[in-house]
Every structure is written in structure tokens, then in C-alpha cells.
Amino acid sequence: MTSLMLKEARSAAEHVALQLGQDNDRYAELGQRLRAAPPSSILTVARGSSDHAANYCAYLIMARLGRIVASLPLSLVTLNKAPLIARDALAIAISQSGQSPDVIEPIRYFRDSGATTVALVNDAASPLADSAEWALPLHAGAELSVAATKSFIASLVAAARLTAHWQDDAAFLAAIDALPQALTAATQLDWSPAIEVLAPSSRIMVVGRGISLPLALESALKFKETSAIQAEAFSGAEIKHGPMALIDEGYPLLIFATRGPTQTSLLKLADEMRGRGAKVLLAAPDDVAARDLTLPIAATPDLDPIVAIQAFYVMAAQLAVARGMDPDQPRHLSKVTKTQ
Numbered sequence: 001m002t003s004l005m006l007k008e009a010r011s012a013a014e015h016v017a018l019q020l021g022q023d024n025d026r027y028a029e030l031g032q033r034l035r036a037a038p039p040s041s042i043l044t045v046a047r048g049s050s051d052h053a054a055n056y057c058a059y060l061i062m063a064r065l066g067r068i069v070a071s072l073p074l075s076l077v078t079l080n081k082a083p084l085i086a087r088d089a090l091a092i093a094i095s096q097s098g099q100s101p102d103v104i105e106p107i108r109y110f111r112d113s114g115a116t117t118v119a120l121v122n123d124a125a126s127p128l129a130d131s132a133e134w135a136l137p138l139h140a141g142a143e144l145s146v147a148a149t150k151s152f153i154a155s156l157v158a159a160a161r162l163t164a165h166w167q168d169d170a171a172f173l174a175a176i177d178a179l180p181q182a183l184t185a186a187t188q189l190d191w192s193p194a195i196e197v198l199a200p201s202s203r204i205m206v207v208g209r210g211i212s213l214p215l216a217l218e219s220a221l222k223f224k225e226t227s228a229i230q231a232e233a234f235s236g237a238e239i240k241h242g243p244m245a246l247i248d249e250g251y252p253l254l255i256f257a258t259r260g261p262t263q264t265s266l267l268k269l270a271d272e273m274r275g276r277g278a279k280v281l282l283a284a285p286d287d288v289a290a291r292d293l294t295l296p297i298a299a300t301p302d303l304d305p306i307v308a309i310q311a312f313y314v315m316a317a318q319l320a321v322a323r324g325m326d327p328d329q330p331r332h333l334s335k336v337t338k339t340q
């Protein structure tokens with residue numbers, strides 16, 4: 001059976017190519033405005049997979065522009081009605097559907113209070129797109145599987161474009177333009193060793209660090225949503241502050257050791273965890289001999305998470321089927337969830 005999830009995941013490259021051909025002037029204008037009048041505070045507004053994309057967006061902005069970004073607890077606006085000072089702030093919402101009230105309401109609050117508001121949103125006719133000053137469509141096309149795949153990848157790409165234009169960094173923009181090819185290559189990788197380990201498993205820890213933490217968060221959500229595996233995501237540093245006590249013989253651990261400053265610490269962690277008896281699936285680029293799964297690479301390490309999640313999604317869709325589940329219809333879940 002070819003699930004919609006698998007089909008949609010595999011089509012990400014073509015949608016990313018579509019996105020990259022559009023809205024360049026708007027991204028450039030937004031970047032120019034942010035350079036001319038830097039925001040006093042920056043926050044992200046999102047739920048679910050889109051919140052993991054927001055985590056990546058925040059990391060890029062902090063690492064490349066040195067500006068601190070916080071994830072807004074949405075209830076501060078929707079339930080607490082806190083008197084947040086929004087003047088000169090930059091609020092970035094990310095959403096596939098653009099429908100959830102707790103994503104829309106904070107953007108309306110921030111816009112009414114004088115902030116710059118941006119929505120990276122797939123449904124360009126959604127209430128979220130209408131509410132933000134800068135609605136930048138993801139161009140991922142209709143996504144029907146409950147589990148977000150191509151829209152998540154398109155969100156990461158939009159986040160990278162926002163950052164690159166804000167930095168006015170031609171080299172980073174050129175690296176982003178090479179993503180469609182790298183994504184296509186990523187769909188070809190063989191991650192079947194992960195399916196063998198995880199098909200009979202009921203639990204897993206997923207580990208990343210720094211720019212690869214959003215990958216761990218997103219993968220853990222997919223394990224839960226589509227394969228009903230109890231999955232938790234941790235930073236490679238955080239895991240030592242308690243969660244490690246859970247590790248016993250054969251405990252499955254997926255580690256995303258993408259390139260960059262955090263990679264060495266994750267490779268060391270993989271060794272340590274093997275020593276404690278864990279069943280480690282080390283995902284790393286092909287220059288890492290100890291890897292179990294090959295991570296694809298992009299033109300620059302900051303974009304590696306985008307191609308890494310592409311390889312993961314293909315495996316996750318197949319894993320669900322191997323576990324006898326339909327990844328397109330996870331129990332209790334809907335495509336659009338409206339929370340307050």
C-alpha cells in the first residue's frame with residue numbers, strides 16, 4: 001500500500017521548487033525592513049509539527065543573526081490575556097492550515113499592538129493568512145494525510161528564506177536554491193534498518209541537539225501519530241539530566257547527528273549509549289563510519305535538517321504500514337485541530 005503520507009512526503013522537492021520560484025521580492029522587502037528597523041523582541045507562534053518548524057526558524061535566527069527568539073506560550077494571549085508589550089516586536093506564525101484560534105489570535109493581538117507579523121502558511125486563503133501583515137505562502141499544495149510532511153519541509157524552507165533575506169546572505173540563498181535536488185536524493189536513501197528495529201518496538205527516545213533538535217521533536221511526534229510508538233525527544237545534553245535512567249538493554253534510541261558544532265557530542269553520546277546496552281540507531285552523514293542510517297546533506301550544514309527529515313519521513317510512512325497501521329488516519333487525530 002502506498003499511503004498518502006508516503007506520496008506527499010516524496011513530493012516535497014517539487015513543492016519546494018515551486019515555493020523557491022515565488023515571492024522572492026516579498027522576502028527581500030521583508031528582509032530589508034528588518035535590517036532597517038530591527039525588532040526589539042522576536043517570538044514564534046505555532047502548534048504541532050509547525051511548532052517544530054518554528055523551533056528550527058528560531059535556531060537559525062539566533063545562530064545566524066544573533067537575535068534571541070522565544071516560543072510564545074499561546075495561552076498567554078488566548079487565556080491569560082497578559083499585557084504583552086508588542087510594539088517593535090516581530091511575531092512569526094507557522095501553520096499548514098492557518099485555522100487554529102490559538103495561532104490566529106496572538107497574531108491579531110501582535111498586529112493590533114504595533115508588531116511586525118509574519119505568517120508562513122500553506123493555506124493562503126486562511127484566517128491566519130488574512131491576519132498577518134506578511135503572509136508568505138508555503139506552496140506545498142493540498143496536504144490530505146493527517147500527518148504533515150511536505151508542508152513541514154516547506155515551512156523549514158520558508159524559515160531559511162526569511163533568515164537568508166534578513167541577513168542578505170547570497171551564499172545562504174544559493175544553498176537554499178539547491179534544496180530541490182538534495183531533497184530528491186534524500187528520498188532514495190535506504191532506512192530499512194530503522195524499520196527492522198522499530199517495527200516491534202513500543203517505545204523510543206529521539207535525540208538531536210542545536211539545529212538537529214527540531215528533527216528529534218518532529219520525528220518523535222510522527223512515531224506517536226502514525227506508528228503509535230511512545231516516543232520522546234531530547235537534546236543530547238538534556239538526556240543526561242534524568243531521561244537516561246530509563247535506558248535498559250535494547251532500549252531503542254534514534255540519534256540525529258547532523259553536521260555542525262553539535263555533531264561530535266552526539267557521536268560521543270551514541271557510543272556511550274551503546275555501552276549502556278541501548279539499541280542505537282545513529283543517523284549521520286556518510287563520512288561517519290559508525291552510522292546505522294545515512295543522513296543526506298544539503299549545500300550547507302544549516303540546511304541539513306531539511307533533507308534529513310525528508311529521509312526520515314519516507315521511513316516513517318513505511319514503518320507505520322509495517323506495524324499494520326494506516327498513517328493517513330491516526331486514531332483520535334484530525335488534519336485541522338482548533339485549539340484555544
Ligand SMILES: N[C@@H]1[C@@H](O)[C@H](O)[C@@H](COP(=O)(O)O)O[C@@H]1O
Binds near residue numbers: 095147337
Ligand atoms: N494533526 C495535525 C498536526 O499534524 C499539525 O502539525 C497541527 C498544527 O497544524 P497547522 O500547521 O495546520 O497549524 O495540527 C494538527 O494537530
